[in-house]
Amino acid sequence: MACVKLGSKADAFHRQGQAWFCTTGLPSDIVVEVGEMSFHLHKFPLLSKSGVMEKLIAEASESEEECAIHLPDIPGGAKTFELVAKFCYGVKLELTASNVVHLWCAAEHLEMTEENGEGNLISQAETFFSQVVLRSWKDSLRSLQTCDDVLPDAEKLHIVKRCIESLAAKASTDPNLFGWPVLERGGPLQSPGGSVLWNGISTGARPKNSSADWWYEDVTNLSLPIYKRLIAVMESRGIRQEIIAGSLAFYAKMYLPGLNRRQVSGESSTRLTQMALGSPPCEEDQKILLEEINRLLPLQKGLVQTKFLFGLLRTAMILRVDSSCISDLEKRIGMQLDQANLEDLLMPTFSYSMETLYNVDCVQRILENFLAMDQATGAASPCSIDDGELMGSPSLTPITMVAKLIDGYLAEVAPDVNLKLPKFHALAAAVPEYARPLDDGLYRAIDIFLKSHPWLVESEREQLCRLMDCQKLSLEACTHAAQNERLPIRIIVQVLFFEQLQLRTSIAGCFLVSDNLDGSRQLRSGFVGSNEGGGGWASAVKENQVLKVGMDNMRMRVSELEKECSTMRQEIEKLGRSTKGSSSSTWGAVSKKLGFKMKSQMCSAQEGSVSNQNNGSNKVVKLKERQVKHQRSSSISDKASLSSIVLS
Secondary structure, three states: OOEEEEOOEOOOEEEEOOEEEEOOOOOOOEEEEEOOEEEEEOHHHHHOOOHHHHHHHHHHHHHOOOEEEEOOOOOOHHHHHHHHHHHHHOEOEEEEOOOHHHHHHHHHHHOOOHHHOOOOHHHHHHHHHHHHHOOOHHHHHHHHHHHHOOHHHHHHOOHHHHHHHHHHHHHOOOHHHOOHHHHHOOOOOEOOOOOEEEOOEEOOOOOOOOOOOOOHHHHOOOOHHHHHHHHHHHHHOOOOHHHHHHHHHHHHHHHOHHHHOOOOOOHHHHHHHHHHHHOOOOHHHHHHHHHHHHHHOOOOOOOOOHHHHHHHHHHHHHHOOOHHHHHHHHHHHHHOHHHOOHHHHOOEOOOOOOOOOEOHHHHHHHHHHHHHHHHHOOOOOOOOOOHHHHHOHHHOOHHHHHHHHHHHHHHHHOOOOOOOHHHHHHHHHHOOHHHOOOOHHHHHHHHHHHHHOOOOOHHHHHHHHOOOOHHHOOHHHHHHHHOOOOOOHHHHHHHHHHHHHHHHHHHHHHHHHHHOHHHHHHHHHHHHHOOOOHHHHHHHHHHHHHHHHHHHHHHHHHHHHHHHHHHHHHHHHHHHHHOOOOOHHHHHHHHHHHOOOOHHHHHHHHHHOOOOHHHHHHHHHHHHHHHHHHHHHHHHHHHHHHHHHHHO
């Protein structure tokens, strides 16, 4: 920190309790009382430097033998008057950025002008402030911090305004062009050109680049009124809105302990937490600060993190700030709800009634603000959202991301037994239908709610389940829903119906593709010959794979039917053996229909031809040949009939 040394005499002041004495060898002839402190001094050094002291000493000398003067309103109090007295006696003292404002204001109050002495305190302080303090970021900041104690006097002398303009000008300048930000914030010494100095000699090396937020931590030492004025001047100088918003967020985290509750651990965050929690302001000051931060934040999406806005909202509810401030924060969050995560939405209820564990009403208001903003900005509507775009995760629209977020929130709050059906239903129904490409998340939330609220009647269950579209459930969700005893019978039937409908549609599509295999081969050749057919050929290959799987399934089903038919034949043969005594004509008709010849007929033919074995042998051979041919033709016709049944 820069300083200027004034005076040349040794320090002759010493303190005894609440009194200061000047040991110059002469007895004191004047007592100056400043607050609770008394100064036993001499008249001449004081009246020779101060016009006010000259008048007061003259008045006191006429009325009393012992001269006593009271200075209750001197800026800076007794500590500052001690330095003023040393200056009047010519004692050595240092003029720094920490005391120049108080000394300047006290000198103006005591009229220590050049008329009362050359090189007086006013001119010394003003010169040091203009030529040294305002050229330095760190000194300007320290001087501005001391203005709070003497704010009215500093305002009259335009000290506050000049410090703020100096800081704003330095903050709006690229820090990489100059050496002062790095120099004054603990970095290596630099030459005027910006190169690093070693032992006073330029090394030619350049310091590391500084980011645009290098001044955030420094300005947190300012009081809120002065900080607000600094931010206003920075905005007028054209500093980007995101930089201003970042500084406001940094300032709020420093003095609102509730915002640091979920900060990521690290050196910087730990230091911030310790600084903020070391001497936290009272609740009333925190309320004022939070309301001011809300007013100063630019109303633009994405300037600050959504987590920070949720932290402000949570703290505002704890401090019970004005309802208009809470409403503004909900609107800010609603503008960028698509950037939030599930942890942000899980805000506890801070009311005495404790109706629900989480503040569902607040989340619903935030969702309504988002939907209103989405409609006002002409966001995507149901007719303009492409199904492929919705299904692809890299190109999810904000409304789809919000729908997924709300479904996850519903699943988290559903186990709360105090959560009533109307609140759950209203929040789930607030999301437009087109925002959900799949209703799996909604089905999961509804299932958890039904499990946690088993006392709901059938009509209430049906009312809740009507929120989801059974046609938008995945195969896994359909399988689970079909076996879910908590769902109403009507919903289970709908799930099964749409599942069968999808199955029939898929089978029909497979046969449709199989009928067009030749066309697919032609399409393949066309895609291969084309330069822009990579995507079409890939889709054709996928369709052929699906077709192959479908045809394999059909072959398996036909094979199973053939096995069942063979089993039936064997059962019929067994039945024929057990009924040999029955009418031969009836059994012959049945066996002829199924393509079989009875062994009894073959045996009777052999017994009738015993007299002529040669002729009988020939007849038996011919009979067996006719039986084999008949069985083959019957089997072929039977397979054809089975295939027609399956295809139908």
